[in-house]
Amino acid sequence: MKKTKKPKKKVRYKGSPPANARKKKFLWLNVLPQDLWIKVRRGTTVWKALEKTNVNLEGECGGLGKCGKCKIRVITAIGPPIREEAELLSPEELKTGIRLACRTKIRKDLVVHTEVSDEEVEFFQILKYGQMPIIQMDPLLDKRPVSVQPPSLENPASDVDRIREGLGQEYRHLKVAYQCLSSLYEDLRKTKFEGTAVLHDECLLAWQPRKMAARRYGLIFDIGTSTLVGALVSLLDGQDVAVVSRLNSQNRHGSDVISRIQYVKEHSRGLSQMQRHLVEDLNILSRRMLQVTHLAKGDIAVAVLAGNTTMQHMFLGLDPRGIAEAPFAPVITEGMIVRAQDVGLDLHPEAVLYIMPSKSGYIGGDLLGFVLASGAANEKDRLVLGLDFGTNGEIFLGNRERMLTCSAAAGPALEGARITHGMIGKAGAIEGFRCDVNSLHYRVIGNIKPRGLCGSGLVDLVALLLHHDLLDADGLLRPISEEATSEMASRLVKRAGNELHDFVVVPSADSLDGSEIRLTQKDVRELQLAKAAIAAGVKTLMKTMGVDTKDIDVIYLAGALGNYVHPLSAMRIGLLPRIDPEKIIPLGNAASTGAKMVLLSKQYWNKSAEIAQFIEHVELSTHPNLFDYFVKEMSFPTENLW
Amino acid sequence: MSYETLSDAVVKGDINTAKEATQRAVAAGDNIQDILDQGLIAAMDVVGGQFSKGLMFVPQMLRSAKTMQECVELLKPHFKEGEVTTKGKVVLGTVKGDLHDIGKNLVRMMLEGAGFSVIDLQVDVAPEAFVAKVNEEKAEIMGMSALLSTTMPAMSQTIKALVDSGIRDRVKVMIGGAPVTANYAEEIGADAYAPDAGSAVIEAKKMLGID
Known part of the structure; x- marks a missing residue:
C-alpha cells in the first residue's frame, strides 16, 4: 500500500484563514457547512484530510475508491472526474460538482461541501433493546448501609478496621481502593460514621452518605x-x-x-x-x-x-x-x-x-453475550441455532451438551452496502415490502419519502421477486413473458446496452431526492453471495454437529437485521433454514442483554467465561466442504412459501 | 464441422448432451484439437463473458466448467503426445496471510476451461514460494488474490520478490480480490487486474497476445 506522507501538524481554524497563507507545499481545504479550514500537503486526498477531523463522511471501503459513497460537493472549479468517479457517480451528480472525497486530490486551495444534498438531522434506526430473561438479582456492585463505631480509647482500631467490623464477618478481608482511602478520614466524619459502603467484590470503592444507599x-x-x-x-x-x-x-x-x-x-x-x-x-x-x-x-x-x-x-x-x-x-x-x-x-x-470474554478473533464478547441472552447454554433437549447477521455473520448451534460457533464472511450487503441504492437503516431507508393484488407497497424508516433500501427491505424485495417469478432460482432478473402486464412485471425494465434487467423499486417522482431507486442484477448477485456465506456457515455447523434442519427447535436472531427482517422472506431467499416460522424468535440487541445479565448477576460473569471455554470454534476459511456448501447456497430455493 | 450443440450444452451445463456430442464428434473422426478449441473452449469463453456481465452466476459457471471437464476426460484417450497445446502456464495462489480461496478457485477453473494449464499453490503463499514455482515451471503468468485489505501489501511484496530474483520481466502478473482495484494493480506494478473469474481469462489472453 502506498504511503502518503502527511503533514506533521495540521492546523485547523474556524472562520477565515490567516491572510498570509501562501500557496506553497501546503494548501487550504475549506470544509462547509462546518467552515473548517484544514492545512494540507499538496496532493493529499480530501478523504485523508478529513480523516482526523470530526467531519463524518459516508463510505464503506475505507477510501479505496470502490464504494462510491464518500460523496462531496466541490465548490471550487475542478477538472474532469477520474475513472472511478465517472463509473460510480451519475452524469447529473458529476455536473453539479459531486466527486468522491477519496479520489479528489487537493492540488489547489479547495472549498468543498460535505452535504451533497440538503439534509435534515439524520435519524438512524439503531436497535437498542433486547429480550431479557428473568434472572436472580446479584449485581456486580453492592451498596450497604453501614454504621461504624467512632474511634475511642476502648476501640482505637484504624478506620478501615472499624469499617470491617461494621460490615461483619463476610468482609473481614476487605480491601480499600486508594482513591477512597485518600478521602476516607473526612468522609467518615462528614457522615458521622453512618454511611453507605460501595462494594465491589471484597473491595471498598467509596464511602458515601447514607441517603445514597438506594442510588444503585x-x-x-x-x-x-x-x-x-x-x-x-x-x-x-x-x-x-x-x-x-x-x-x-x-x-x-x-x-x-x-x-x-x-x-x-x-x-x-x-x-x-x-x-x-x-x-x-x-x-x-x-x-x-x-x-x-x-x-x-x-x-x-x-x-x-x-x-x-x-x-x-x-x-x-x-x-x-x-x-x-x-x-x-x-x-x-x-x-x-x-x-x-x-x-x-x-x-x-x-x-x-x-x-466480556471472547472466543477467537471473530467470535467476540458480543456473540458470547448473545449465547448468554438466548439461554442456549442451559438448554438440555432443545437444539438452538443463533444468528447475528453482519459483515461477519456470527452463528452458533447447540445446547449444553455441545455448542459450535463460526463466523461467516458475509460482506456488508445485508447492511445495505455494495448495493446500488443500498443504505444502512436510517431515515429514508425502505425496511419492508408488501405486495397485494400485484401492487407493491413499502415501509420507510422515519415515514418520509424513500431514498434507498436497507438490509431487511432488500431481503423482502428479493423474496417478493422470487415469489412472483421475476427472479429465477439462479438469481437472474428476467420477465416472465413478453406480454406480462401485472404491476410487478411492468417494473422490470431492460437496461440500455445489454441484456440485463433492473427492477424499478421507486420511480423518480416518489423518491426523496428525485432519482429512481432500482434493484440491479449486480445487487441480486451481492445478496446471493452474502446469504450463501451465512447459509454455508449454518450448514457447516449442522454437518459438524451431525444434525439436520428438522432437528432445530428454535432459531434466535440477534441484531438489527434479525429484528426487522421478515422470517418468511429470510426463509424464501434461503438466508435461514426452512422451519416453522413460529420457531424463529428475534432477541433484539442480544449483546446488550448479555452484558446486562452480567451486570445484574455475578453468576453470568462466570457463566460467560464457561461458555467461552465450552463453545467450539469452527474455522470456516479452511473448512474442506465450505466451497461446495457456499456454491450450492448461492442459488435461491425454488418453492414459494406463501 | 460445427460444434453448436456441444457449445450450447457446455454453456447450459447440460453434461449428458455435451458428452454425447463429444462422443459423436470423436466417432466421426474429428480433429481432437478442433473439438477442444471450437467446441469446449469456445463455450467457456461465452460462459466467462456472461459471468462478467452478471447474466450467469457462480453455480452455473461451475456447472459449465464441470461439463467441460467431463468432455475433456472423453477426449484424453485420443490426445497424442505433443498434439494438444496449452495456451500458457499460470501459477496461482492467495497471498501470505490470506486463507480465502473461493475467488481464486473460480479463476483457476475458468483459466483451465480456457485452455491454460494452472499450477495452484493454494492459500497463504509466501513470496518466495511464488517466485520458486514461477521459476521452476517457467510460468508465463502469475496470479495472486487477496480478500482482506490487510493482506494486500503482500501482493506488492511478492512482486518485489520477483524483481529481486531477477525474473520479473519473464512473467506477467495478474491480481484480483474484493478490495483490489485497477489503480492498486498499477500502483504496485502488476500487469493486469481482473475483477472476476471471467475477466481473468480475458486479461490472461490479452497479456500473452492470444485473441
Whole structure:
C-alpha cells in the first residue's frame, strides 16, 4: 500500500484563514457547512484530510475508491472526474460538482461541501433493546448501609478496621481502593460514621452518605463496528433507566473491522486514535444518560462492555493486527476487569469495568453475550441455532451438551452496502415490502419519502421477486413473458446496452431526492453471495454437529437485521433454514442483554467465561466442504412459501 | 464441422448432451484439437463473458466448467503426445496471510476451461514460494488474490520478490480480490487486474497476445 506522507501538524481554524497563507507545499481545504479550514500537503486526498477531523463522511471501503459513497460537493472549479468517479457517480451528480472525497486530490486551495444534498438531522434506526430473561438479582456492585463505631480509647482500631467490623464477618478481608482511602478520614466524619459502603467484590470503592444507599446504577455498552449503544441500568430492579446510541466515530476509517485494522497498520498513532474515538464516544453516551437521569458521574461505579474482539481490543488499546491476517490470533480472549479511569472512561474514579470474554478473533464478547441472552447454554433437549447477521455473520448451534460457533464472511450487503441504492437503516431507508393484488407497497424508516433500501427491505424485495417469478432460482432478473402486464412485471425494465434487467423499486417522482431507486442484477448477485456465506456457515455447523434442519427447535436472531427482517422472506431467499416460522424468535440487541445479565448477576460473569471455554470454534476459511456448501447456497430455493 | 450443440450444452451445463456430442464428434473422426478449441473452449469463453456481465452466476459457471471437464476426460484417450497445446502456464495462489480461496478457485477453473494449464499453490503463499514455482515451471503468468485489505501489501511484496530474483520481466502478473482495484494493480506494478473469474481469462489472453 502506498504511503502518503502527511503533514506533521495540521492546523485547523474556524472562520477565515490567516491572510498570509501562501500557496506553497501546503494548501487550504475549506470544509462547509462546518467552515473548517484544514492545512494540507499538496496532493493529499480530501478523504485523508478529513480523516482526523470530526467531519463524518459516508463510505464503506475505507477510501479505496470502490464504494462510491464518500460523496462531496466541490465548490471550487475542478477538472474532469477520474475513472472511478465517472463509473460510480451519475452524469447529473458529476455536473453539479459531486466527486468522491477519496479520489479528489487537493492540488489547489479547495472549498468543498460535505452535504451533497440538503439534509435534515439524520435519524438512524439503531436497535437498542433486547429480550431479557428473568434472572436472580446479584449485581456486580453492592451498596450497604453501614454504621461504624467512632474511634475511642476502648476501640482505637484504624478506620478501615472499624469499617470491617461494621460490615461483619463476610468482609473481614476487605480491601480499600486508594482513591477512597485518600478521602476516607473526612468522609467518615462528614457522615458521622453512618454511611453507605460501595462494594465491589471484597473491595471498598467509596464511602458515601447514607441517603445514597438506594442510588444503585450501572452502565452497559454494546460496542458494534458501526453503532454503539449504552444503557443506564438500575441495580435494584434491573430496569433500563436510559438507553442511548450513536454511530461509532471510527466509521470514518472504514465500515468493517478489516479496514479499521488496516488503518491501525498504516498509521503510527492509528491504534491510539481508534481507542480515543471509542472512549470519547462512550463518554458522550454516558454523559447523555447521566444528564437525562440527573445523576453524576460519581454515581456510576460499575460498567459492563461487550463488543466484537476487534472493538474490545481497540477499546483497551490492545494491538488488533493479529486478527486481520491468518491465523487470526488476537492478543487476549479472556474477560477482563479494568479500572474505568485507566482506559479513560469518565465515571467514578474507582469505577470497575468488565470486558466480556471472547472466543477467537471473530467470535467476540458480543456473540458470547448473545449465547448468554438466548439461554442456549442451559438448554438440555432443545437444539438452538443463533444468528447475528453482519459483515461477519456470527452463528452458533447447540445446547449444553455441545455448542459450535463460526463466523461467516458475509460482506456488508445485508447492511445495505455494495448495493446500488443500498443504505444502512436510517431515515429514508425502505425496511419492508408488501405486495397485494400485484401492487407493491413499502415501509420507510422515519415515514418520509424513500431514498434507498436497507438490509431487511432488500431481503423482502428479493423474496417478493422470487415469489412472483421475476427472479429465477439462479438469481437472474428476467420477465416472465413478453406480454406480462401485472404491476410487478411492468417494473422490470431492460437496461440500455445489454441484456440485463433492473427492477424499478421507486420511480423518480416518489423518491426523496428525485432519482429512481432500482434493484440491479449486480445487487441480486451481492445478496446471493452474502446469504450463501451465512447459509454455508449454518450448514457447516449442522454437518459438524451431525444434525439436520428438522432437528432445530428454535432459531434466535440477534441484531438489527434479525429484528426487522421478515422470517418468511429470510426463509424464501434461503438466508435461514426452512422451519416453522413460529420457531424463529428475534432477541433484539442480544449483546446488550448479555452484558446486562452480567451486570445484574455475578453468576453470568462466570457463566460467560464457561461458555467461552465450552463453545467450539469452527474455522470456516479452511473448512474442506465450505466451497461446495457456499456454491450450492448461492442459488435461491425454488418453492414459494406463501 | 460445427460444434453448436456441444457449445450450447457446455454453456447450459447440460453434461449428458455435451458428452454425447463429444462422443459423436470423436466417432466421426474429428480433429481432437478442433473439438477442444471450437467446441469446449469456445463455450467457456461465452460462459466467462456472461459471468462478467452478471447474466450467469457462480453455480452455473461451475456447472459449465464441470461439463467441460467431463468432455475433456472423453477426449484424453485420443490426445497424442505433443498434439494438444496449452495456451500458457499460470501459477496461482492467495497471498501470505490470506486463507480465502473461493475467488481464486473460480479463476483457476475458468483459466483451465480456457485452455491454460494452472499450477495452484493454494492459500497463504509466501513470496518466495511464488517466485520458486514461477521459476521452476517457467510460468508465463502469475496470479495472486487477496480478500482482506490487510493482506494486500503482500501482493506488492511478492512482486518485489520477483524483481529481486531477477525474473520479473519473464512473467506477467495478474491480481484480483474484493478490495483490489485497477489503480492498486498499477500502483504496485502488476500487469493486469481482473475483477472476476471471467475477466481473468480475458486479461490472461490479452497479456500473452492470444485473441
